[in-house]
Amino acid sequence: MEIIVCIKRVPDVSEIEVELDRERRSIVATDLDYDVNEWDNFAIEAAVRLKETRGARVTAMTVGDEDSEEVLRRALAMGADDAVHLMDPEFEGSDAWGIATILHHAIADRPHDLVLTGAISADQARGQVGGMLAAMLDIPMIALATDLSVEDGTATVRHEVEGGLERVEQVDLPALLTVQTGMNEPRYVSIRGIRKVARTEIPVLTAAELGLDPATIGAGAVRVSEEGLSLPTRGEGAEILSGNDDEVIAGLVERLHQQGGF
Amino acid sequence: MRKILIVVERARGALDETAFEMLSAARGLGEITVAAVLMGEDLGEPAAELARWFDEVHTFDDPRLGQPDGDFQARLLAPFVRREQPLVTLVPHTNTGMELAPMLAARVDAPLIADAVTLEVAGDGVRAVRTVLAGKVQASVSATGGPCGVLLTVRPGAFTLPDVPPEAAGTVHAEAIPDDPAPRRRFVETVAPDPGAVDISQAEVLVAVGRGIEDEENLDEVRSLAEAMGAELACTRPVVDKKWLEKSRQVGTSGVTVKPRVYLALGISGSFQHMGGIKGGPFIAAINKDPAAPIFDVADVGVVGDILDLVPLLEKKIRGRKA
Ligand SMILES: Cc1cc2nc3c(=O)[nH]c(=O)nc-3n(C[C@H](O)[C@H](O)[C@H](O)COP(=O)(O)OP(=O)(O)OC[C@H]3O[C@@H](n4cnc5c(N)ncnc54)[C@H](O)[C@@H]3O)c2cc1C
Ligand SMILES: Nc1ncnc2c1ncn2[C@@H]1O[C@H](COP(=O)(O)O)[C@@H](O)[C@H]1O
Numbered sequence: 001m002e003i004i005v006c007i008k009r010v011p012d013v014s015e016i017e018v019e020l021d022r023e024r025r026s027i028v029a030t031d032l033d034y035d036v037n038e039w040d041n042f043a044i045e046a047a048v049r050l051k052e053t054r055g056a057r058v059t060a061m062t063v064g065d066e067d068s069e070e071v072l073r074r075a076l077a078m079g080a081d082d083a084v085h086l087m088d089p090e091f092e093g094s095d096a097w098g099i100a101t102i103l104h105h106a107i108a109d110r111p112h113d114l115v116l117t118g119a120i121s122a123d124q125a126r127g128q129v130g131g132m133l134a135a136m137l138d139i140p141m142i143a144l145a146t147d148l149s150v151e152d153g154t155a156t157v158r159h160e161v162e163g164g165l166e167r168v169e170q171v172d173l174p175a176l177l178t179v180q181t182g183m184n185e186p187r188y189v190s191i192r193g194i195r196k197v198a199r200t201e202i203p204v205l206t207a208a209e210l211g212l213d214p215a216t217i218g219a220g221a222v223r224v225s226e227e228g229l230s231l232p233t234r235g236e237g238a239e240i241l242s243g244n245d246d247e248v249i250a251g252l253v254e255r256l257h258q259q260g261g262f
Numbered sequence: 263m264r265k266i267l268i269v270v271e272r273a274r275g276a277l278d279e280t281a282f283e284m285l286s287a288a289r290g291l292g293e294i295t296v297a298a299v300l301m302g303e304d305l306g307e308p309a310a311e312l313a314r315w316f317d318e319v320h321t322f323d324d325p326r327l328g329q330p331d332g333d334f335q336a337r338l339l340a341p342f343v344r345r346e347q348p349l350v351t352l353v354p355h356t357n358t359g360m361e362l363a364p365m366l367a368a369r370v371d372a373p374l375i376a377d378a379v380t381l382e383v384a385g386d387g388v389r390a391v392r393t394v395l396a397g398k399v400q401a402s403v404s405a406t407g408g409p410c411g412v413l414l415t416v417r418p419g420a421f422t423l424p425d426v427p428p429e430a431a432g433t434v435h436a437e438a439i440p441d442d443p444a445p446r447r448r449f450v451e452t453v454a455p456d457p458g459a460v461d462i463s464q465a466e467v468l469v470a471v472g473r474g475i476e477d478e479e480n481l482d483e484v485r486s487l488a489e490a491m492g493a494e495l496a497c498t499r500p501v502v503d504k505k506w507l508e509k510s511r512q513v514g515t516s517g518v519t520v521k522p523r524v525y526l527a528l529g530i531s532g533s534f535q536h537m538g539g540i541k542g543g544p545f546i547a548a549i550n551k552d553p554a555a556p557i558f559d560v561a562d563v564g565v566v567g568d569i570l571d572l573v574p575l576l577e578k579k580i581r582g583r584k585a
Contacts, residue, residue, distance in 0.1 A: 011395075014473075014531060015552045018398045027399065096376075100368070119360075123395055126376040131332070131364025140333045140446035143361035144516075158453060160516050162330065162358045163273030166453040169331075171446060178361075180516075182503035223373035227389070227402045232556070238548060238564035245575060248565045252547060253579045255563050259545040261467055261524035262491040262580055 001056040001150065001173075002111040003047045006103055006133070007040040007075060009068045010123045024228045036071040039118025043179040045186040046148055047116055048079035054150065056114075057081050063091055063102050069202060076200050077193035078186070088206040093219025096124070100132035101217055105210040108137060114155065115176040119144050130178035140171050144180040264349040264411075265295045267320075269339075269362065270312065271330075271354050272300075277308055280354035283421040285315055287381045288352065290421075297346070298432075301335055303328040313432040315424070324439045329449045332361030337443035340369040348411045350381075350388055355415035357516065367413045373405035374413040379420040388412050397533060397556035418515070418538060459510035465494035468522045470513060472498040472536075474529015474550065474569055478506045483570075484528060487577040490584070496520065498536050514539040528569045532557030549573075 011032040019028040036044075047058045059082040060075035062068045072083035086102050094102065107115060115137070117130035127143075134141035146166060147158035153173050160180055161167045207214055215221060241248040256262060266288040271278040281298065288296045297318035300309055305323045312319045322338060343351060343366065351366075353359040355377045367374035378390035387406030394401050405412045462468065469488040475481060488495045495511060502512045513520055514536045521542035528549050530536065537560060540546075548561040551568050558564045565572065 013395045013398055017552075017554050018395060020399070027395065096364070096374070097368075125392075125394055125396075127360045128364040128367075128374055128376055131336075131361065132368040132374075134333070135336065135365040135368035141361070141365060142447060143332060144357055156450070160357050162271060162278070162356060164516055164518070165273075167329065168450040168453060170448040170450055181499065185505070224375055224403050224405045227404055229394075230400045230402070231398070232400060232559055237559040238546075238557075238561035240553075240558065240564045240566060245567065245572060248567065249572060249575045249579055252549075252563065252565055252576065253583060255545075256491075256524060256526070256547060256580075257583065259524050261526065261545070261547070262493070262584065 001113045003056050003058045003114045004112050005043050005047045005060050006117040007060055007062050007071050008037045008121050009034050009071045010037045020229050037118050037121045041186045042183045043116040043118055044075045044078050045184045063099050072202055073197055074189055076197040077189050083202045085202050085204045087204050090207045090214045090218045094217050095222040095224050096126050096128035097223050098217040100129050103133050104136040105212050113173040117178050119178040119180050134176040139174045139176055141176045143178045145177045146180050146183050265297055267348045267351040268298050269353045270298050270300045280418050282423050284352040284416050286421045286424050291383050301327045309434050313434055314427045315430055316432045319432050319434045320437050322437050326445050330358045331445055331447050334445040335362050336365035339366055343370045343410050347409050350411050351413045353415045355417050359415050363415045370410040372407050372410040372413050376415050377417050378414045379417050462494045462496050463518050463520055466522055467493035467524045468496045469493045469526045470496040471528045472530030473500040483573045487573050490577050490580045498530055527557055530557055531555050
C-alpha cells in the first residue's frame, strides 16, 4: 500500500503579538516559531501506524520554500520512508487551488492508495486543499477523520459530521482522507531522531519537472486574492483588569460573584 | 437576474440555522433570486418550510442522500451548478459543508472562499472578510468567478437570522437524480455518544481550560478551583486530543453546546469553533497570558496573566470569600 501524506510548515502565533507591515499585506514575521501543521502531524502518525501494523510505504510531501525541508525531515524521523519537496519560485503565493494543483501533478503519476492531508492548516484556516486535491485526482474523499483502519483495499473511517456527531463509513481505495486532531497520539520526535535522517536524500521537484504550466500556479494564478490584512479592533471587548496579581484577582472574584459565578 | 444558491444543512432532521443566516447574507446583496438546495430523503416538509423563505427550493430527494456524503453530493451538484450558473453558491462552514465545498469548487472550476464572516458584491465577483492566523488577523479577500460563479463557505453565526418569514412563496423544483454518479462511500453506523458520560450541557457555571494549562498535572489546580466555585469542568479540543479530559467535557462545534450563566476561560485562545459551542450570552471571564488573544474580544472581563500562578490565588480568594 502506498500512502502519501501532504504536510505544511506553519508559524505558531498563539502567544505572539502580531504586527502588520506597512502595506498591510503580510505580517511582520520576526520571532516566529515554525512547526508542522498540527493536523498534519496526526496524519503522519496515522500513516506510520498503518505501515507498522499492516505494511505500507509512506511518502511525505510538501509545497514550500527551503525552510519547509525541516517538516519533511521530521516526517522521516517519525517513520515516513520517503519525502518529496515541491519547490520552485513559481509556486510562491499560490492559493489553495494552486497548492492542490501542484500536489495533483506530483501525485497523479505515482502510485497512491491512500492520500492523507490535514483537515485545515493553522495559518490559513481554509480546509480546502484536501477536498480540491481529491476532486482533481477524482478519488473519493472523507473529511475530518478521527479513526482509520485498512483491510483488503478498503478503509474504514470514523469521521465528524453534522451536529457534533460521528459516523463510520467505508470506502474502497484509492481514497483521500482529511485528518482531524485527536485521531492518535503522534510520537515524539527527538533531536537524535532528526539527526538519523539528516542525510536522507530528499528530491526536489520543480514546476518544469512536474510538467506544470506556470500560468496555472503561484501568485499570478490565484483565484482568491488577498486584498489586505487588518487587526481586529481592540477595546470593544473585555474590560481588562489592571494592577498586581492580588488586585486583579480580587477584581475578578468580585465580578464573578456579582454574576453568580459562585 | 442572477441567482444565489444556498446549500441547506440539516442536523438530526431539523433545518440548520445556517440556512437562514446565509439567506440574510444573500438578501443583503440586493435584488437577486435566492434559491435553497436541499439534499436528503423525504424532503416534502422541510422543502415546504424553505419555500416560505426562499424564492426557489431545489430538492434532491433520494434514499442514497439520507446520510450526507460530500463526495457524492459534490458530483451530484456539479452539473446542477453548471446549469444554474449562479453568481454565488453559499455553503455553511460546518463539518459537512467543509467536506462538500472544496470538491464542488474543483469540479465546477470555481474559486472558493472559506469561512467568510462578511459578504458583498464587488465588480463581477464578491468580496469577503475571513480570519487567519488563529483569529488574530482579518483578511479581506475577493474572487471573480466564471460561468459557475464563486463558492463561499459561511461561518455559522456570522449573519443574524431574519426575524419574520417573508412568505416568499417560493417554487419547489424536484431535481432528477441520475444513476450515475453513484455514491462511493458506504455508511456503516452513527456513533452514539457514551450515555454514561458527564453532561455539562446544563451546567450554570463552567470553568473551562485550554492548551494554556501546559501539563496534565496542572489540571488539579483547575479542578480544585471548579470545586471551590461549585462549577463543572469544561475544556477545549486540544485538551481532549491529549486525552487529559473526556470528550464529553469539550465545548465547541465538534463537542458539546453549553448555555451557562458564567463561563470562566483559562488559557483558551477563543477560536470560533470553541466559542461556537457557548450559547445564551453568558458572562465570560478570561485569563490568558497573551493580551492579543481573541478571547478578549468576546469576553466581558479579562485578566492578562499566567494561569499557573493565578488559578491557585483565585481559588484561595474564592474560598476565603465563601467562608
Ligand atoms: C472542524 C474543527 C472543529 C473543531 N472543534 C472544536 C471544538 O469543538 N472545541 C474546541 O475547543 N476546538 C475545536 N477546534 C479547534 C480550534 O480550532 C482550536 O484549535 C482550539 O479551540 C484551540 O484550543 P485552545 O484555545 O485551548 O488552544 P490555543 O489556541 O493553543 O490557545 C492556548 C491559549 O493559552 C494561552 N496560554 C498559554 N499558556 C498560558 C498560561 N500559562 N497562562 C495563561 N494563558 C496561557 C495562549 O496565549 C493561548 O491564547 C476545531 C477545529 C476544527 C478544524
Ligand atoms: N503547502 C502545502 N504543502 C503540502 N500540503 C499542504 C500545503 N498546504 C496545505 N496542505 C495540506 O492541506 C491541508 C489543508 O490545508 P488548507 O486548505 O490550507 O487549510 C493541510 O493540513 C495539508 O495537509
